[in-house]
Amino acid sequence: MAVAGERNGQEAFGVDVGRLVVVGIGLIGGSLALGLKAASGCREVIGVARRAQTCEQAVALGVVDRAVTDLGEILPELEVGDVIFVAVPTLAVEAVFTQLKDSLPAGVTVTDGASVKGSVVAAAKNVWGQVPDFLVPGHPIAGSEQSGVTAARDDLYIAHRIILTPLENTAAVHVQRIHTMWEAVGAEVLTMPVVEHDDVLAATSHLPHVIAFGLVDTLAHDAENENIFRYAAGGFRDFTRIASSDPVMWRDIMLANRDAILKAIDLYTSNLESLRSAIASGDSEHLMGVFTRAKAARDHFTKMLAKKAYTEIMEAKEVTFVARPGGAVNGDLRVPGDKSMSHRSIMLGSLAEGVTEVEGFLEGEDALATLQAFRDMGVVIEGPVNGRVTIHGVGMHGLQAPPGPLYVGNSGTSMRLLAGLLAGQAFDSVLTGDESLSKRPMNRVANPLREMGAAVETAEDGRPPVKINGGQSLRAIDYTLPMASAQVKSCVLLAGLYAEGDTRTTEPAPTRDHTERMLAGFGYDVNRDGPRASVRGGGKLTACHIDVPADISSATFFMVAASIAPGSDVLLRHVGINPTRDGAINILRAMGADITLENRREVGGEPVADIRVRYAPLKGIQIPEDQVPLAIDEFPAIFVAASCAEGETVLTGAEELRVKESDRIQAMADGLKILGINAEPTPDGIVIQGKGGNGEVAVFGGGEVDSLGDHRIAMSFAVAALRASADIRILHCANVATSFPNFAELAQGAGMDLEVR
Ligand code: S3P
Numbered sequence: 001m002a003v004a005g006e007r008n009g010q011e012a013f014g015v016d017v018g019r020l021v022v023v024g025i026g027l028i029g030g031s032l033a034l035g036l037k038a039a040s041g042c043r044e045v046i047g048v049a050r051r052a053q054t055c056e057q058a059v060a061l062g063v064v065d066r067a068v069t070d071l072g073e074i075l076p077e078l079e080v081g082d083v084i085f086v087a088v089p090t091l092a093v094e095a096v097f098t099q100l101k102d103s104l105p106a107g108v109t110v111t112d113g114a115s116v117k118g119s120v121v122a123a124a125k126n127v128w129g130q131v132p133d134f135l136v137p138g139h140p141i142a143g144s145e146q147s148g149v150t151a152a153r154d155d156l157y158i159a160h161r162i163i164l165t166p167l168e169n170t171a172a173v174h175v176q177r178i179h180t181m182w183e184a185v186g187a188e189v190l191t192m193p194v195v196e197h198d199d200v201l202a203a204t205s206h207l208p209h210v211i212a213f214g215l216v217d218t219l220a221h222d223a224e225n226e227n228i229f230r231y232a233a234g235g236f237r238d239f240t241r242i243a244s245s246d247p248v249m250w251r252d253i254m255l256a257n258r259d260a261i262l263k264a265i266d267l268y269t270s271n272l273e274s275l276r277s278a279i280a281s282g283d284s285e286h287l288m289g290v291f292t293r294a295k296a297a298r299d300h301f302t303k304m305l306a307k308k309a310y311t312e313i314m315e316a317k318e319v320t321f322v323a324r325p326g327g328a329v330n331g332d333l334r335v336p337g338d339k340s341m342s343h344r345s346i347m348l349g350s351l352a353e354g355v356t357e358v359e360g361f362l363e364g365e366d367a368l369a370t371l372q373a374f375r376d377m378g379v380v381i382e383g384p385v386n387g388r389v390t391i392h393g394v395g396m397h398g399l400q401a402p403p404g405p406l407y408v409g410n411s412g413t414s415m416r417l418l419a420g421l422l423a424g425q426a427f428d429s430v431l432t433g434d435e436s437l438s439k440r441p442m443n444r445v446a447n448p449l450r451e452m453g454a455a456v457e458t459a460e461d462g463r464p465p466v467k468i469n470g471g472q473s474l475r476a477i478d479y480t481l482p483m484a485s486a487q488v489k490s491c492v493l494l495a496g497l498y499a500e501g502d503t504r505t506t507e508p509a510p511t512r513d514h515t516e517r518m519l520a521g522f523g524y525d526v527n528r529d530g531p532r533a534s535v536r537g538g539g540k541l542t543a544c545h546i547d548v549p550a551d552i553s554s555a556t557f558f559m560v561a562a563s564i565a566p567g568s569d570v571l572l573r574h575v576g577i578n579p580t581r582d583g584a585i586n587i588l589r590a591m592g593a594d595i596t597l598e599n600r601r602e603v604g605g606e607p608v609a610d611i612r613v614r615y616a617p618l619k620g621i622q623i624p625e626d627q628v629p630l631a632i633d634e635f636p637a638i639f640v641a642a643s644c645a646e647g648e649t650v651l652t653g654a655e656e657l658r659v660k661e662s663d664r665i666q667a668m669a670d671g672l673k674i675l676g677i678n679a680e681p682t683p684d685g686i687v688i689q690g691k692g693g694n695g696e697v698a699v700f701g702g703g704e705v706d707s708l709g710d711h712r713i714a715m716s717f718a719v720a721a722l723r724a725s726a727d728i729r730i731l732h733c734a735n736v737a738t739s740f741p742n743f744a745e746l747a748q749g750a751g752m753d754l755e756v757r
Contacts (some may be wrong), residue, residue, distance in 0.1 A: 424498025583631025702726025
């Protein structure tokens with residue numbers, strides 16, 4: 001046995017594979033043999049095949065070092081650390097176990113590659129009376145429609161998943177040895193319970209095989225379709241490829257995983273039956289529902305496949321920006337659609353009667369999470385295609401229970417606004433999010449919803465997931481918000497649509513009013529009186545056309561970029577300048593920025609303008625507290641402007657910044673300090689000593705800063721590089737895609753030197 005710790009990946013376990021015995025030298029067994037040999041992952045590979053010819057072929061092809069037709073012949077040679085991989089058809093596994101029963105030397109690990117684990121466990125119990133501790137049931141999720149020793153490849157398992165289903169009594173050393181073996185051939189090893197494995201595989205692998213075999217057989221036997229294969233094109237070929245797989249293997253799988261497969265077939269049959277009825281009755285809505293949902297799911301899966309394996313996606317998610325120093329920004333730009341309005345357009349469009357058309361929709365991950373949530377609740381949504389979305393509204397009571405938890409990624413707006421809407425539904429629901437969202441406070445919405453009679457639960461400390469028991473009758477409340485939050489206000493108003501009576505919110509300071517405006521646009525009466533807004537439950541929404549303007553929050557990065565970089569002059573087209581969102585313009589102007597609003601107009605109830613920004617020297621200011629909620633998402637960029645200003649900038653009254661996608665006060669202060677700026681966080685703000693007065697172009701040094709996965713922190717530091725003396729490396733930038741998926745392209749086009757790694 002090789003010494004533990006010799007090879008990469010093996011140190012962690014201190015176990016190693018001595019000899020590998022492959023019983024069944026086909027595609028699965030032969031590929032492990034080849035892969036392990038290529039990786040020098042064992043001392044010797046011995047093949048066992050029923051036919052002498054296969055043995056000879058396997059040796060001649062170099063798949064195994066030697067081969068025998070009788071397993072019993074080599075068992076006496078085996079010793080501690082050797083592994084037997086049983087790679088025979090599922091129902092033949094028991095016969096192999098029987099041969100092992102009385103002659104297996106101690107310390108040898110046995111594993112298998114069968115697609116059904118319940119039957120392997122049952123076979124082991126039949127043979128040994130209980131599952132022995134050296135048996136590690138396993139299943140490589142890899143293969144092809146080809147079979148036999150000639151199909152074996154040494155790279156078959158690279159970046160593929162291997163599922164191990166050890167039992168409670170399986171000995172750790174054996175599990176670890178099998179782990180080591182699969183990792184040596186480049187696979188990713190997961191463990192799961194036997195039953196879960198068999199259910200998952202029934203749905204994702206066994207059912208597609210039943211359908212493919214069945215479809216091809218149907219067509220092949222249909223006399224009227226005699227010529228079918230002559231005319232069958234790509235669709236048939238792609239869909240039925242797996243019907244070329246090994247019949248014996250698949251017959252065994254069907255018999256071995258009977259119950260789970262029957263469950264999957266029944267579910268599929270009932271869906272196929274509904275599709276049949278929809279086609280028969282010309283129900284185009286139903287067809288569009290199934291097809292758009294399926295397309296969205298398949299597109300997502302295609303992206304995963306394109307990256308080969310999930311692990312690689314996780315790595316690809318590790319995006320680093322390298323922002324090179326200097327430059328200016330120039331040109332005529334249109335940044336993507338407003339995030340807040342994009343969310344609301346999907347929510348209200350879904351609940352409206354009729355078809356809502358949306359233009360300018362933000363195709364960023366946050367708004368797409370909302371879109372997916374409504375698809376999951378049965379709403380037919382076409383697109384987005386170039387910012388156009390068509391929503392087939394289902395009416396106030398037309399949502400259906402989602403099939404599982406609604407995952408909204410990084411998006412606080414989705415979670416909080418949806419919580420309000422879901423509180424009014426007849427069904428139960430659960431809202432979950434990513435790591436950042438899972439740390440954010442949800443009691444701010446759960447509490448008022450509970451006051452309205454909703455049944456809402458959160459995890460510890462009011463964190464997600466948020467569980468909502470539907471079917472409660474909601475009562476209107478008069479709610480005074482403890483903090484200036486448009487999300488909380490919107491949540492309560494949206495729940496109010498389902499409540500008995502007038503639901504009223506009173507906010508401590510003006511916050512974005514897109515919910516109020518858009519409700520009105522959908523024909524719902526909203527009473528507004530200064531800080532108060534109210535809606536009467538029980539009304540209806542009527543579909544409309546929505547033109548989403550460019551997001552002022554995204555535009556701000558270019559407003560700051562142009563303001564700090566000498567020689568800059570940009571025109572930002574069609575930007576929403578709603579007075580509840582224009583704090584960044586006001587604050588930057590107060591600092592001396594040269595910002596003019598051109599072509600002011602109103603589009604679909606929202607004020608819009610083209611914003612021209614030219615470089616101008618900035619000075620530090622005390623930021624007026626009444627501007628804080630109006631610029632709440634823009635502070636990371638404003639802090640960069642403040643660093644380039646002459647003198648001190650002081651922000652107070654902004655404690656809300658600490659509970660955004662990250663603690664934005666701390667994250668910015670930490671990064672700015674690394675770049676040589678004196679930035680002192682305070683409980684509710686920050687004090688920044690601007691370096692703009694020192695007569696030098698560079699105010700930031702270079703260095704590595706962490707965006708903590710917060711999109712706005714990442715983009716702000718990219719902008720800072722315009723006035724840096726060396727590269728700024730910004731870590732964890734993947735979430736820029738939540739709000740501004742084409743930021744890097746636009747920034748490069750405007751003149752910033754930004755590399756995405
Ligand atoms: C938003 C409201 C704000 C803002 C967020 C979007 C909205 O959050 O920060 O990006 O669309 O209602 P708060 O309500 O938590 O301030």
